[in-house]
Amino acid sequence: DAGVIQSPRHEVTEMGQEVTLRCKPISGHNSLFWYRQTMMRGLELLIYFNNNVPIDDSGMPEDRFSAKMPNASFSTLKIQPSEPRDSAVYFCASSEGRNSPLHFGNGTRLTVT
Amino acid sequence: KNEVEQSPQNLTAQEGEFITINCSYSVGISALHWLQQHPGGGIVSLFMLSSGKKKHGRLIATINIQEKHSSLHITASHPRDSAVYICAVGKGGSEKLVFGKGTKLTVNP
Numbered sequence: 001d002a003g004v005i006q007s008p009r010h011e012v013t014e015m016g017q018e019v020t021l022r023c024k025p026i027s028g029h030n031s032l033f034w035y036r037q038t039m040m041r042g043l044e045l046l047i048y049f050n051n052n053v054p055i056d057d058s059g060m061p062e063d064r065f066s067a068k069m070p071n072a073s074f075s076t077l078k079i080q081p082s083e084p085r086d087s088a089v090y091f092c093a094s095s096e097g098r099n100s101p102l103h104f105g106n107g108t109r110l111t112v113t
Numbered sequence: 114k115n116e117v118e119q120s121p122q123n124l125t126a127q128e129g130e131f132i133t134i135n136c137s138y139s140v141g142i143s144a145l146h147w148l149q150q151h152p153g154g155g156i157v158s159l160f161m162l163s164s165g166k167k168k169h170g171r172l173i174a175t176i177n178i179q180e181k182h183s184s185l186h187i188t189a190s191h192p193r194d195s196a197v198y199i200c201a202v203g204k205g206g207s208e209k210l211v212f213g214k215g216t217k218l219t220v221n222p
Binding site for chain 1: 143144146148154155156157158161163199201203207208209210212213214215
């Protein structure tokens with residue numbers, strides 16, 4: 001298995017632009033997670049899905065952030081409009097379900113100037 | 114106070130030394146995870162445990178549910194073990210993980 005695949009690896013954009021991050025989970029995994037990592041706050045859960053349904057989006061910072069999972073093999077995290085404080089590494093992870101190990105993608109390093 | 118506390122924050126060791134990283138938590142958990150993040154940034158799951166002890170190669174993880182404490186041990190440490198080690202707990206019946214701030218380990222040759 002190729003593991004969790006995220007794209008792009010790096011994204012540099014200007015403030016105000018729309019940013020879309022993509023994730024393909026491991027086939028057969030029922031749960032998908034979006035995390036953000038910054039030096040100040042460490043790893044934070046933004047949102048997670050179970051069987052393509054959003055379960056907990058309490059970590060989504062504000063309305064500028066949205067996430068979708070249209071099918072079991074694809075998810076997107078969108079920021080519109082982007083701001084410099086959104087600069088961080090965004091990780092996608094998947095698992096087989098509760099109390100199962102997490103498998104992380106390589107992350108997307110986002111820089112908003 | 115954070116729900117998950119790790120110590121130490123930073124740790125420097127000489128190759129071959131025995132390493133211990135500690136994690137304490139203040140909430141009821143369903144499972145505890147140890148993760149490793151290398152300087153390149155990728156995150157790997159090392160262990161997931163809810164009781165007792167697990168061993169994988171030179172790594173050992175233990176958990177004491179009554180004391181709400183877990184330790185990650187590395188025997189015969191090697192420079193390639195240099196990484197940030199992160200403790201995370203799954204709260205109650207949720208899949209949502211709460212993360213510690215991480216322990217940065219540097220093993221010198």
